[in-house]
Amino acid sequence: MEASRDVRQEWPLTYPGHVVKDEEVAIGAVQVGAAVVRTMFGGWQVRFEKPGGDFATAADVRAEQAILDVLRSNRPDDAVTGEETGRTGASTSDRMWLVDPLCGTLNYAVGNMLVAVNAALRIGSATTVAASADPFADEVFWTDGRSAYLRSDGTDQQLCPSAESRLVEVNLDPPFPNAPGFSAAQLHAETEFVEHFRARVVSTTLAVAWVAAGRRAAYITDGDLRENVHFASGIALCRAAGCVVTGIAGQHVDTAASGLVVAADQQTHDALLALIRSQRSGRQLASGI
Numbered sequence: 001m002e003a004s005r006d007v008r009q010e011w012p013l014t015y016p017g018h019v020v021k022d023e024e025v026a027i028g029a030v031q032v033g034a035a036v037v038r039t040m041f042g043g044w045q046v047r048f049e050k051p052g053g054d055f056a057t058a059a060d061v062r063a064e065q066a067i068l069d070v071l072r073s074n075r076p077d078d079a080v081t082g083e084e085t086g087r088t089g090a091s092t093s094d095r096m097w098l099v100d101p102l103c104g105t106l107n108y109a110v111g112n113m114l115v116a117v118n119a120a121l122r123i124g125s126a127t128t129v130a131a132s133a134d135p136f137a138d139e140v141f142w143t144d145g146r147s148a149y150l151r152s153d154g155t156d157q158q159l160c161p162s163a164e165s166r167l168v169e170v171n172l173d174p175p176f177p178n179a180p181g182f183s184a185a186q187l188h189a190e191t192e193f194v195e196h197f198r199a200r201v202v203s204t205t206l207a208v209a210w211v212a213a214g215r216r217a218a219y220i221t222d223g224d225l226r227e228n229v230h231f232a233s234g235i236a237l238c239r240a241a242g243c244v245v246t247g248i249a250g251q252h253v254d255t256a257a258s259g260l261v262v263a264a265d266q267q268t269h270d271a272l273l274a275l276i277r278s279q280r281s282g283r284q285l286a287s288g289i
Contacts, residue, residue, distance in 0.1 A: 020074055021129075021144070022075075022121055022128060022129045022144075023129040023131070023142060023143070023144040023145075025070065025071065025074045025075060025121075025129075026119050026120070026121060026129045026130060026131040026142060027131045027140055027142050027151065028070055028074075029067045029070040029071055029097075029099075029119045029131070030067070030117045030118065030119050030131045030132065030133035030140060031133060031140060032066045032067060032069075032070050033063040033064070033066050033067040033101050033102075033117040033119075033133065033135075034063075034117045034133040034134075034135035034138075034140075035066075035135070036059065036062050036063040036066050036101075037059055037063050037101075037102055037108070037115065037117060037135040038135045038136065040057075040058065040059040040062065041059070041108070041111075041113070041135075041136075042111060045057035045058055045059060045108075045109055046058040047109070048060075048061070052174065054105075055105065055109075056083075056084055056102075056105060057102070057105060057108065057109055059102055059108065060083070060084055060101050060102045060105055061084050061101075063101035063102055063117060064082050064083065064084045064085060064099060064101035064102075065085075066101075067082075067099050067101055067117075067119060068080060068082065068085070068088070068099070071097055071099075071119075072089075075095070075097070077089075077090055077093060077095070078090065078093055078095040078096070078097055078121075079091065079093045079095065079096045079097070080096070080097040080099060081096060081097070081098050081099065081227065081229060082099040082101070082229070083099060083100045083101060083102075083229045083230075084101065094123060094124050095121065095122075095123050096121070096122045096123075096227070097119060097120070097121050097122075098118075098119070098120045098121075098122060098127075098227060098228070098229045098232040098233075099118065099119050099229055100116070100117070100118040100119075100205070100229040100230050100233075101117060101118075102115055102116075102117060103115060103116040103117070103118055103204050103205045103206065103230055104116060104202075104203060104204030104205075104206065106203065107202075107203055107204060113135075113136040114202045114203070114204050114206065115134075115135060115136075115204050115206065116132050116133065116134060116204050116205055116206035116209070116233075117132070117133040117135060118130075118131070118132045118133075118205065118229065118230070118232070118233035118234070119131055119233060120232035120233040120236055122227065122232070125254070126145075127145070127232055127235070127236040128145045129142075129143060129144055129145055129236075130142065130143050130232065130233040130234075130236035130237055131143075131233060132205070132206065132208075132209045132233040132234060132237060134206055137152075138152065138153075139151070139152050140152075141159065141209040141212065141213065141233075141237050142237070143236055143237050143240035143241075144240075145236070145240060146240060147159075147240055147241075148212050148237045148238075148240040148241035150213060159212045159213050159214070159237070159240075159241040160213075160214055160241070161211060161212055161213075161214055161238070161241050161242060161243050161264035161265065162214035162217070162264050163217035163218070163263065163264040163265050163267070163268040164214075164217070165214075165215070165216065165217055166196065166197050166198055166217050167197070167198050167199075167200050167215075167216050167217055168188070168193075168197045168198070168199055168200065168216065168217055168218045168219070168220060168272070169199075169200050169201070169202065169207040169208075169210070169211070169216050169218070169219040169220070170184045170185070170187065170188050170199050170200070170201055170219075170220050170221075171184060171201075171203070171219070171220065171221035171222075171223075172184060172185050172201055172203070173203060175222070175223055175224075176222045176223075177222060177223065177224060177257035177259075178222050178248060178257060178259055179222070181279075181280045182222060182248055182259065182276060182279060182280055183279070184220050184221060184222055186279070187220065187275060187276065187279060190275060190278075190279065192275055192278070193275055196271060197217065197218075197272075200216070205230050205231055205233070205234045207219055208231065208233075208234025208235065208237070208238060208262060209233070209234050209237050209238075211234075211238055211243055211262050211263070211264055212234075212237040212238045212240075212241035212243060213241075214264065216264075217263065217264050217268050218261065218262060218263040218264065218268050218269070218272055219234075219260065219261075219262045220248070220259075220260065220261050220262075220272065220276075221259060221260045222248070222257075222259045223257070223259060223260070224256060224257045224258070225247075225253045225254070225258055225259070225260055226253075226254055226255075226256070226258075231260065234262075235253060235260070235262070238262045243262050243263060243264055243265075244261075244262070244263045244264075244265065244266055244268075244269035245260070245261075245262050246258075246260075246261055246269070246273075247259050247260060247261070248260070248261055248273075248276050249273075249276075249277075250273055261273060261276070
């Protein structure tokens, strides 16, 4: 684990007289993970097969271990749910870290740099702090639960959502629990969608953070978002930045198979929900329900 040790020497989390805040732990954890991802990029990657045609690479595993090292050294009494290692730590703790060490593994494995490193802390049912790192742009999107920021070159800038681009990120990766009534893949081909928006597909939850940063007008996905290691950080960032965050039917995202619609403003969110409702109603009529 040379990469994780090197980074931790460059960026110590503790020093005399300093009380490390949860958001600092989150930022430090994703920075350490991002350094591993950068270091291992471009080389041949051992693959670990998963169900459904998915896989992890050696970089996923090593980045998660580096993140866990930071969390365990700074928050030893907390529980952790990691994408690769599952749940570890205190079984009775109400503090749970949700870790996705490399979101965009398929991109990464073919030499594409569109990936994110995510860590979020849930206390009870609330996500209190979160961070999402872009390893190759050397950016960290983070929140203390009250506001959201972009850290770049050691400087923090408050995030400001904007729908001006009209770019809507559509996640086309499974699972699709709301099919056949809802299809993100077909939504962006709808005439009314094309009249108002332009679809983009980067296949990483880095794009959720981009909504908070004004680089996307919205993000849409199917799926179950409850304690989801992929989406917890992005959702927390968007909420803290003032985005509109619901499921695909306008419900809370902590309900089963809610899907996700994140928008920079209410007008964009309302327009996307109307398109989704229209799609679902049309499919119900076509099926005779």
